[in-house]
Amino acid sequence: MTQPRSAWCMGILVILTGILLTASPAPAIGQQQVILRFPSWQWGQPGYDQFLSAAIAEFEKTHPNVKFQKTPVASASYADDLVKMFAANDPPEIVQYLSQLFYKAAAAGWLDPLDSNLEQTDIAKTWSRYLLDAGRVGGKTYGVWVSGYSNSLMYNKQMLQEAKVSVPKTPEQLVAAAKALTKKQSDGTVSQFGYSLTTKMDNNAYLYGFSSFLIGEGGGWGKDAGHLDVMNDANKKAIEVERDLIKAGVVPLDADRIKARQLFYQGKAAMIIEGPWVMTSAKTENPKLLPDLGVAPIPFPNQAAGPSNGFAIAKNQKHKELAWEFIKMITSEPWMQKYGEMTGVTPARQGALTQKALQDNPWLSIFAENEKTGKSYLVPGLQDVDSEINKSVVNHLHGVFFGDKSPGQALTEIKTDIEKLAK
Amino acid sequence: MSVPAAAGGLSRLRPPAAWLPRSTAQRRRLFGYGLIVPAVAFTVVMVVYPIARTFWMSLHNFNLSRPQRMYEFVGLGHYQQVAQDEHFWHSVAVTLTYSLPVTSISYAVGLSLALLLNKRSVGTRIGRTLLSLPWALPGVVAAFIFLWMFDASFGVVNYVLLWFGFIRAPVAWLSHSETAMVLISLVGIWKIVPFTMLTQLAGLQSIPPELYQAAKVDGANRWQEFRNITWPALGHVRVVTIVLTGLVTFREFGQIYVISGGGPDRATETLSVNLYVEAFQGFHFGYASALGMLMLLISLIFTVLVVRFMRSDFH
Numbered sequence: 003m004t005q006p007r008s009a010w011c012m013g014i015l016v017i018l019t020g021i022l023l024t025a026s027p028a029p030a031i032g033q034q035q036v037i038l039r040f041p042s043w044q045w046g047q048p049g050y051d052q053f054l055s056a057a058i059a060e061f062e063k064t065h066p067n068v069k070f071q072k073t074p075v076a077s078a079s080y081a082d083d084l085v086k087m088f089a090a091n092d093p094p095e096i097v098q099y100l101s102q103l104f105y106k107a108a109a110a111g112w113l114d115p116l117d118s119n120l121e122q123t124d125i126a127k128t129w130s131r132y133l134l135d136a137g138r139v140g141g142k143t144y145g146v147w148v149s150g151y152s153n154s155l156m157y158n159k160q161m162l163q164e165a166k167v168s169v170p171k172t173p174e175q176l177v178a179a180a181k182a183l184t185k186k187q188s189d190g191t192v193s194q195f196g197y198s199l200t201t202k203m204d205n206n207a208y209l210y211g212f213s214s215f216l217i218g219e220g221g222g223w224g225k226d227a228g229h230l231d232v233m234n235d236a237n238k239k240a241i242e243v244e245r246d247l248i249k250a251g252v253v254p255l256d257a258d259r260i261k262a263r264q265l266f267y268q269g270k271a272a273m274i275i276e277g278p279w280v281m282t283s284a285k286t287e288n289p290k291l292l293p294d295l296g297v298a299p300i301p302f303p304n305q306a307a308g309p310s311n312g313f314a315i316a317k318n319q320k321h322k323e324l325a326w327e328f329i330k331m332i333t334s335e336p337w338m339q340k341y342g343e344m345t346g347v348t349p350a351r352q353g354a355l356t357q358k359a360l361q362d363n364p365w366l367s368i369f370a371e372n373e374k375t376g377k378s379y380l381v382p383g384l385q386d387v388d389s390e391i392n393k394s395v396v397n398h399l400h401g402v403f404f405g406d407k408s409p410g411q412a413l414t415e416i417k418t419d420i421e422k423l424a425k
Numbered sequence: 426m427s428v429p430a431a432a433g434g435l436s437r438l439r440p441p442a443a444w445l446p447r448s449t450a451q452r453r454r455l456f457g458y459g460l461i462v463p464a465v466a467f468t469v470v471m472v473v474y475p476i477a478r479t480f481w482m483s484l485h486n487f488n489l490s491r492p493q494r495m496y497e498f499v500g501l502g503h504y505q506q507v508a509q510d511e512h513f514w515h516s517v518a519v520t521l522t523y524s525l526p527v528t529s530i531s532y533a534v535g536l537s538l539a540l541l542l543n544k545r546s547v548g549t550r551i552g553r554t555l556l557s558l559p560w561a562l563p564g565v566v567a568a569f570i571f572l573w574m575f576d577a578s579f580g581v582v583n584y585v586l587l588w589f590g591f592i593r594a595p596v597a598w599l600s601h602s603e604t605a606m607v608l609i610s611l612v613g614i615w616k617i618v619p620f621t622m623l624t625q626l627a628g629l630q631s632i633p634p635e636l637y638q639a640a641k642v643d644g645a646n647r648w649q650e651f652r653n654i655t656w657p658a659l660g661h662v663r664v665v666t667i668v669l670t671g672l673v674t675f676r677e678f679g680q681i682y683v684i685s686g687g688g689p690d691r692a693t694e695t696l697s698v699n700l701y702v703e704a705f706q707g708f709h710f711g712y713a714s715a716l717g718m719l720m721l722l723i724s725l726i727f728t729v730l731v732v733r734f735m736r737s738d739f740h
Contacts, residue, residue, distance in 0.1 A: 010459070082706055089489035089708070110489075189587045190594040192578060202599055204686025255577035255597035389706065400690040404600050 036068045036321060038328070040096040041084065043077035044311075047279070048286030049345035056340065057332050068324060070096070078258075081106065081389065088112045093316030095325055099145060100311055101136075105385035107314070108139040114315045115142040119326050125333060125351075133350045136309040136378075146333055147312035149347050151277040152372035153214045153300055154365070160294045161194065161272040170301040173219070173243045176273075180252040183272035196252035198262045198271035199244070203400045209392065210259060212399070213379040214275045215240040218302025223391065223416075227383030227424045232417035233410070241402055241409040248403045267291060275300050277310070278369045282346035285363075297365040299372055307376020310347070342366070348373055387423045394419035476721070483714035503715035513716070515691060516699040522606060523681075523695055524674040527613040531670055532663075534614065535621025540655075542622070543629045553626070560619035568683035571612045575599075602692030605685045609693050612680050617673060621666050628662030629655065664735045668728055675724060696720050 040058070044050035058070045073094075075083050081102040087093050088107060099107065107113050120126060120143060126134065133147040155176075157169060165183050170176040180196030187193055199211045216222060221236030247253050254265055266274040267284035269291050274280060284292050299305060313329045315322050331337060338351040342359035348370045349355065360366055380388060398415040401407030483504070486497040507513045538556060542549045559567065575582050577597040586592045598604045636654050645653070678697035681687070687694035687702060694702070696716065704713035 085489065085708060086705070190592075191583070191587065192595075195578075201597075202686075202688070203690065204599070204688030251594075255595075256599040257578075393706075396688070397690045400600075400688070404597075404689065 034067065036324065037071050038068060038095040038321060038324060039071045039073060040098070041073040041075045041080075041087075041094050042098050043075055043080040043100075044098070045072050045074035047283075049279070049282040049347075053341055053344040056344070057328070057337060061328055061331060065324070065327075088316065091318055093319055095316075095319055095321050096328060097314045097316050097325075098311060099314055101309055101380060101385065102389050104137075104145050104312065104314065105139065105380075105388065108144040109386040112317055113144040114317050114322065115144060116146065116315065116326075117143050119330075120146070123330060123333065128335075128351050128353070130350060130352060130373075132378075133309055133312075137312065145312045145314040146329055146350075147309045148333060148338070148341065148350050149310045149312075149345075150307060150350060150373050151310040151347065152305060152307035152369050152376045153275050153277055154369055154372055155273060155275050155298045155300050156266065156280055156365075157273045157296050157298065158266075158269065158271075158291075158294055159296045165272075169296070169298050170273075172301050173215070173239070176301045177243065177246050177250070180247055180273065181250055184250075184252040186251070192251070192254075193270075195254050195265060195271040196273065197247055198257070198266045198274040199247060199253040200257060200259045200262050201248060201253055201403070202256050202258045202261075203396045203403075209396055209399070211262070211275060212240070212244055212395070214300055214306045215243050215302070217306035217377050217379050218300050218304050219243075220304050222377075222379060223381045223384070223420055226381060230381075230417070230420060230424060232420060233413050237413055238409045241399060241412065244399075245402050245409070267295075269294075278347045278363075278365060279345075281363065281365050285346065295365075297368045299368065305372045305376035306379065307373045308378030308380060312350075384420070384424060390423055391420055394423075479714045479717050482710055483712075483718050485711050487709075487711035487714065489708035489710060499711065503712050504719070506712060507715050507719060512691070512694075512699060513696075516694055516696045519606075519691075519693060520675060520695040520697075523610060523613065523677070523693070524671060527610050527617065527674045528667065528670045530610075531614050531617040531621050531674075532667060534618050535623075535666075536625045536659075538618065538622040539625035539629055540651075542626060553623075556622060557619045559615050560617075560623075562616075564616060564677075564679040565683050567612060567616055568680045571608065571615075572684055575608055599685055600689055602689060605689060605693050609681050609684055612684060613674060613677060616680065617670055620673075621670060624662055624666045625659060628659045632658045660735070664732060667735070668731050671727060671731065672724055675727070676720070696723075 040054075042050075042054065044054060055072075058072075062068055062070065077100070081100060084094070084097070084099070084103050085106060088110070093112065097107075097113070116137075125146060129147075130150060133150055134143075136147055137143050137145040155169070161183055162169065162179075167179045167182045168175075170179045176197070183194065183196035184192060185194040200209060203209075216237060219236040219240045221234060221240050223232055224230035248255075254262065254271070257265065262271075262274065263276060263280050263283060264287075265271040266276075267280060267288050269288065281292075281295065281297070284295060313332070315325045315329070319325070332341070333351065335351060335354060338349040338354035339356045339359070341347075341349040342355045343362060346359075346363035346366060348366060355366060355370060381391075384391065394416055398407075398412040398419075402409055402412045484498060484500060486499050542552050542556075574580050575598045577583065577595055577600070580595075582598075583592070583595040587595065596604060598608045632655065636658075637650060640650050640654060676697055677695065678701060681693055681695060682698055682701065685693040687698040697720070700713050700716045700720070703709050703716060707713075
């Protein structure tokens with residue numbers, strides 16, 4: 003009987019057919035196209051998407067065999083998703099990073115040093131000092147930051163006028179103004195929030211708003227990993243400001259960062275402290291509101307600023323030269339000028355902010371001014387565990403904002419966690 | 426069985442190869458094995474290998490952000506770490522707080538709906554279809570629907586509760602431990618009830634109607650019918666439903682993570698969420714693998730205990 007033999011033959015034929023069908027065809031000789039994968043949280047974001055798409059179009063024009071593959075990734079999970087790619091030894095060809103990713107990737111040895119590449123450019127002479135330093139880890143440069151950020155107080159002029167409230171200049175005035183600007187209905191709902199803030203405190207939360215209060219009060223977690231200073235009065239005061247805002251019912255509850263921004267530029271919140279991208283979003287998503295929006299320095303003794311995003315080259319990838327050519331192109335003066343004009347944020351290259359950028363985005367001058375004196379919340383030596391520090395802060399402060407825990411108790415718990423991370 | 430020789434075809438008949446089985450029984454057995462090879466291969470690739478690999482990782486220092494130490498053998502070190510980790514025990518407590526009520530309430534509601542729908546009519550057919558829809562909806566989609574319904578500022582649930590006077594101010598469901606747990610439990614129940622309803626309905630429809638006719642003749646009321654006929658007859662279905670529902674709630678991740686992210690302050694951080702955070706945010710794959718193996722062990726123990734405890738129902 004030949005039945006078993008024919009069954010085996012049929013099985014082997016099926017497997018071979020499957021292998022042949024799934025094997026990708028070899029590219030034709032002379033037409034080897036190079037795909038550069040470019041994941042980013044900025045795809046779809048007003049201003050940033052236009053800039054990056056324009057840069058890609060220009061690069062593809064001058065490099066006909068190169069094609070970019072845009073992959074949108076949510077900003078909340080961007081660092082985690084990219085780390086997975088690095089860990090799988092399959093990093094993208096174009097590495098755009100936030101601070102949460104950069105320091106982790108540099109510490110893990112996943113990035114190529116760029117010092118010899120930078121010698122071919124004028125970046126060392128034209129970049130802001132603090133952004134050049136932010137790209138260095140262990141004495142080598144691993145990333146080129148294309149923009150920094152500073153946080154400013156953005157407010158709805160019409161709402162402040164109606165409530166006869168002036169722009170706050172101190173934390174106490176901020177809380178008082180938020181209370182005066184909040185409109186509560188008879189059923190207990192709020193139709194207008196005095197202040198917009200991230201209040202959803204889960205494993206994805208990033209207390210961006212709180213970091214402004216922290217730095218604004220002159221607080222922070224310490225000078226560096228070896229000199230921690232968590233239990234200081236400035237930190238306590240920063241926690242009290244946010245606690246007072248939440249307990250007064252003047253901020254939206256269960257709001258993540260995206261919702262907090264949306265409420266402001268949709269005209270449902272009177273004030274917010276955030277980066278310039280909120281104004282860019284307002285310009286695109288709700289242009290009618292833009293004339294009503296004003297910008298002022300944050301109402302604290304100190305300004306908050308830091309590196310925003312940049313580009314690096316992964317160690318284990320095949321197209322390093324192309325990646326560097328792309329970075330060189332977008333960090334050149336003409337493209338940094340376009341960056342300021344299209345995104346509405348200050349480019350890293352000094353002097354690249356054009357009159358057109360300032361005319362189209364009049365708030366930029368205030369943000370640029372704040373950035374000069376601003377300080378970052380990142381602790382030198384602990385930047386690669388910043389997301390763990392953030393989680394600890396979120397978890398321990400929850401009890402203060404929504405329970406009866408004292409700021410001192412929360413800071414003691416945060417100090418214990420940061421000390422463990424610093425070891 | 427010999428093949429009849431065609432004219433001139435005898436020369437084409439070759440004797441079977443030496444390695445092929447000679448007897449029919451052997452050939453049938455081999456053919457049978459051949460038929461199950463795809464299923465076995467699938468099980469090996471999709472079940473056995475991942476479990477073995479996870480166990481291997483749990484014995485090594487598999488930390489993605491420290492690649493230079495990634496293959497360092499640590500033996501049972503991770504398991505010891507888990508046993509001493511207060512976050513692990515907290516997650517166990519949270520998992521039980523979520524899983525036990527959701528399983529029991531889903532079962533009770535599913536059984537009630539099945540009893541209501543155990544009739545042949547157009548209405549019950551429409552009812553069954555509509556009530557099965559939550560099961561068809563992806564968990565993440567359900568999570569986003571509930572997130573919007575329970576939004577602290579603009580959600581319809583707060584609006585209705587305020588309108589009826591049940592609350593005096595909008596509830597921030599995700600800002601308090603108790604309300605966050607209530608919310609994720611509600612979503613869990615909403616998603617699982619169709620499954621428990623359909624399994625109990627299938628069980629109800631397998632009960633011979635003559636039993637109920639005989640009971641009526643004997644003068645039994647509805648409660649007596651339920652207690653003496655329906656409940657015992659559903660025994661085997663009940664065991665299977667509870668085991669499967671318990672396992673589903675035990676390993677639930679997507680809905681919980683989308684809704685509460687394990688917060689606030691780890692109040693809804695079940696074992697699955699804890700594992701995800703350790704693996705994909707902390708990159709401690711070795712430790713997370715140990716957590717995963719422990720979860721597998723707990724699931725096995727749960728299954729054995731439930732089946733043993735409800736053995737009389739099962740048989």
